[in-house]
Amino acid sequence: xxxxxxxxxxxxxxxxxxxxNRIFYSPTGYKEQPVDEAASYYERKAMGGAASVCVGDAAxxxxxxxxxxxxxxxxxxxxxxxxxxxSAIARHGAVPAIEILHSGCYAHYSAxxxxxxxxxxxxxxESGIEIFEMTEEMILRNIEDYASAAARAHLGGFNRIVLHxxxxxxxxxxxxxxxxxxxxxxxxxxxxxxxxxVAVCDRIRQKCPGVTLEVRISGSECYEGxxxxxxGVEIAKQLDxxxxxxxVSAGNHEVPLALTIMTPSMFQPDGVNVQxxxxxxxxxxxxxxxxxxxxxxxxxxxxxxxxxxxxxxxxRGLIADPDLPNKAFFGREDEINQCMRCLYxxxxxxxRANYRCAINPETGNxxxxxxxxxxxxLKKVLIVGGGVAGMQAALTCAERGHxxxxxxxxxxxxxxxxxxxxxxxxxxxxxxxxxxxxMLSKTxxxxxxxxxxxxxLAKKLHPDVIIAAIGARPxxxxxxxxWDRPNVMSAEExxxxxxxxxxxxxxxxxxxxGLELAVFMGMLGREVTVLEKMPVLNDGGNHLQGLAISGEIxxxxxxxxxxxxxxxxxxxxxxxxxxxxxxxxKNPMPFSLPQYPPLGTSGTMLFExxxxxxxxxxxxxxxxxxxxxxxxxxxxxIGDCLAPRxxxxxTSSAFFLARDLGRKY
Numbered sequence: 096x097x098x099x100x101x102x103x104x105x106x107x108x109x110x111x112x113x114x115x116n117r118i119f120y121s122p123t124g125y126k127e128q129p130v131d132e133a134a135s136y137y138e139r140k141a142m143g144g145a146a147s148v149c150v151g152d153a154a155x156x157x158x159x160x161x162x163x164x165x166x167x168x169x170x171x172x173x174x175x176x177x178x179x180x181x182s183a184i185a186r187h188g189a190v191p192a193i194e195i196l197h198s199g200c201y202a203h204y205s206a207x208x209x210x211x212x213x214x215x216x217x218x219x220x221e222s223g224i225e226i227f228e229m230t231e232e233m234i235l236r237n238i239e240d241y242a243s244a245a246a247r248a249h250l251g252g253f254n255r256i257v258l259h260x261x262x263x264x265x266x267x268x269x270x271x272x273x274x275x276x277x278x279x280x281x282x283x284x285x286x287x288x289x290x291x292x293v294a295v296c297d298r299i300r301q302k303c304p305g306v307t308l309e310v311r312i313s314g315s316e317c318y319e320g321x322x323x324x325x326x327g328v329e330i331a332k333q334l335d336x337x338x339x340x341x342x343v344s345a346g347n348h349e350v351p352l353a354l355t356i357m358t359p360s361m362f363q364p365d366g367v368n369v370q371x372x373x374x375x376x377x378x379x380x381x382x383x384x385x386x387x388x389x390x391x392x393x394x395x396x397x398x399x400x401x402x403x404x405x406x407x408x409x410x411r412g413l414i415a416d417p418d419l420p421n422k423a424f425f426g427r428e429d430e431i432n433q434c435m436r437c438l439y440x441x442x443x444x445x446x447r448a449n450y451r452c453a454i455n456p457e458t459g460n461x462x463x464x465x466x467x468x469x470x471x472x473l474k475k476v477l478i479v480g481g482g483v484a485g486m487q488a489a490l491t492c493a494e495r496g497h498x499x500x501x502x503x504x505x506x507x508x509x510x511x512x513x514x515x516x517x518x519x520x521x522x523x524x525x526x527x528x529x530x531x532x533x534m535l536s537k538t539x540x541x542x543x544x545x546x547x548x549x550x551x552l553a554k555k556l557h558p559d560v561i562i563a564a565i566g567a568r569p570x571x572x573x574x575x576x577x578w579d580r581p582n583v584m585s586a587e588e589x590x591x592x593x594x595x596x597x598x599x600x601x602x603x604x605x606x607x608x609g610l611e612l613a614v615f616m617g618m619l620g621r622e623v624t625v626l627e628k629m630p631v632l633n634d635g636g637n638h639l640q641g642l643a644i645s646g647e648i649x650x651x652x653x654x655x656x657x658x659x660x661x662x663x664x665x666x667x668x669x670x671x672x673x674x675x676x677x678x679x680x681k682n683p684m685p686f687s688l689p690q691y692p693p694l695g696t697s698g699t700m701l702f703e704x705x706x707x708x709x710x711x712x713x714x715x716x717x718x719x720x721x722x723x724x725x726x727x728x729x730x731x732x733i734g735d736c737l738a739p740r741x742x743x744x745x746t747s748s749a750f751f752l753a754r755d756l757g758r759k760y
Contacts, residue, residue, distance in 0.1 A: 130180075153196070255306060296337040437640060470495055508535070550726050599705045626660075
């Protein structure tokens with residue numbers, strides 16, 4: 096068999112260790128407990144064919160902990176967990192790796208336990224938190240902490256150490272221009288600012304001579320006041336020869352818009368940050384790794400073949416499909432479930448310390464699913480509706496051996512989300528829907544398009560199980576005078592027919608649907624205003640997607656008016672009624688663009704509009720679904736026809752329902 100990606104699957108020697116290919120699972124932090132669940136999370140990536148799998152952001156000392164759930168390398172009691180992680184990875188042929196860091200002035204959990212926050216220089220943050228300057232004695236002690244942590248990780252079975260010197264953590268704080276120290280550890284001299292990181296590298300090599308040492312940096316910090324790629328190159332030159340790999344990322348996790356570059360959003364092109372690795376590689380002899388928005392093996396092959404980088408590191412791509420490397424190697428690229436970059440995984444982790452994936456129900460459930468079981472009873476399953484939930488239910492049922500009939504009333508699979516196919520930044524969503532339909536075509540499922548299921552048809556098919564996945568309809572604002580004017584339509588209709596939009600568009604509803612529609616209209620050159628009756632916009636729990644949208648709203652000059660109800664729609668536009676509600680202390684969706692009007696304002700205002708779109712929610716099709724309830728011995732509702740759901744909730748509920756069918760009865 097000839098592999099289509101010979102350079103991507105060419106082995107590479109780093110230090111004294113051979114890696115079987117150039118695809119590494121990039122560091123992602125996971126909860127330390129329960130250990131079995133965490134180990135299974137990382138093990139699944141190794142099973143999928145990655146050459147190395149990296150356990151993320153382990154703290155090197157008690158004064159450097161950012162969050163309570165962070166893995167601790169300063170404690171000897173951590174070694175058994177480390178051994179369990181590393182052995183779970185190694186037994187599948189991948190090299191176990193661990194990312195180590197000190198949080199520096201962002202060691203918030205250490206501060207909660209009574210410590211002080213230390214950074215390169217003394218400062219007071221905008222929120223009034225005092226950061227103390229590290230003494231040279233503290234710097235020297237931390238150098239030893241890094242080396243001791245690496246040694247403990249090596250004892251626990253990790254043969255690749257990833258030293259995090261990017262994204263705003265301690266070593267990155269020293270590399271940044273904000274490090275204005277007057278001694279040998281800072282100032283204008285890049286050699287001085289890099290001295291801490293270089294010293295850590297050298298000490299780790301002394302204590303752990305057998306490991307691969309990788310240093311992760313931001314090639315550019317990507318914000319005003321941080322360093323750019325020219326200084327990133329000079330930093331890499333300082334590290335050249337002191338490590339085995341220079342891992343080039345970008346951005347800073349403490350600067351909102353730089354965070355959306357660090358974890359590229361759907362608004363950015365594939366491989367957007369490869370440019371930083373490619374530039375640095377021109378100036379160093381040490382092998383270079385790149386990361387960010389990588390899920391397509393064609394692009395990965397091109398990166399390696401053209402010398403832009405020696406290694407591709409993938410996080411979300413392997414969260415969405417841990418089998419990506421094996422599928423690419425064995426010529427099954429069409430089966431890769433490519434990441435949509437919706438940012439649900441990272442947003443969920445930030446709030447709950449667990450990863451979940453909108454399009455891969457296995458993520459976060461690896462430990463349970465590794466102990467698989469086959470159904471005790473195989474059944475005939477009728478699935479009504481071919482949207483996200485219906486397709487996932489059909490796939491899982493077919494994979495488990497059930498007889499599946501999937502009926503979709505339209506002429507194609509994909510459901511209501513097909514309305515967004517013309518949206519450039521939703522191209523990956525369209526690809527996901529096409530992927531699910533393609534995977535269904537490979538199963539034995541009987542797919543019947545242009546087929547509306549009535550109770551009569553359902554009974555005629557004699558199913559053992561009916562799964563209703565018929566979706567929901569948009570809530571129509573009949574309570575607003577003028578709702579039935581010809582220039583008023585749902586968000587779905589405007590997505591399908593953007594040519595209907597006039598020059599000025601008002602969108603009623605400031606949730607993700609309305610905000611993404613606003614960005615789409617802005618891209619088409621329309622003047623857009625979003626009205627939201629609540630005092631804040633709603634990111635639907637996806638904080639990082641909210642941040643990404645905020646940047647696009649600023650880019651296209653979209654006006655935001657919160658605490659504003661739509662009182663009437665007339666021939667001139669929408670009459671907004673200001674509620675005067677105060678803004679809560681923490682706005683989950685911060686905008687650098689001023690919100691309009693000033694909060695606390697009362698009265699009314701006309702928002703001129705040629706076109707008005709509403710995105711105020713959906714109502715599930717309960718009656719239509721329940722009409723099928725008596726047509727089979729078993730009946731279930733999933734997706735939006737049970738309650739309005741996001742993609743994760745739809746795919747996850749469908750997957751586990753299908754998995755439970757025939758389990759015992």
